[in-house]
Amino acid sequence: xxxxxxxxxxxxxxxxxxxxxxxxxxxxxxxxxxxxxxxxxxxxxxxxxxxxxxxxxxxxxxxx
Numbered sequence: 001x002x003x004x005x006x007x008x009x010x011x012x013x014x015x016x017x018x019x020x021x022x023x024x025x026x027x028x029x030x031x032x033x034x035x036x037x038x039x040x041x042x043x044x045x046x047x048x049x050x051x052x053x054x055x056x057x058x059x060x061x062x063x064x
Contacts, residue, residue, distance in 0.1 A: 026051035
């Protein structure tokens with residue numbers, strides 16, 4: 001918690017890097033609905049995921 005006072009500054013800077021393409025996020029997306037949630041969870045422990053693990057359960061309405 002040494003830099004707690006600078007968290008807002010860091011969030012703004014990181015958001016800017018993502019928006020400009022300097023920093024790219026990776027998501028591990030498991031498709032197939034809630035039935036595949038176990039596969040996604042198992043992937044967390046097997047090192048298959050990079051970044052955020054997401055389980056796609058319905059039709060996509062907007063891009064992440």
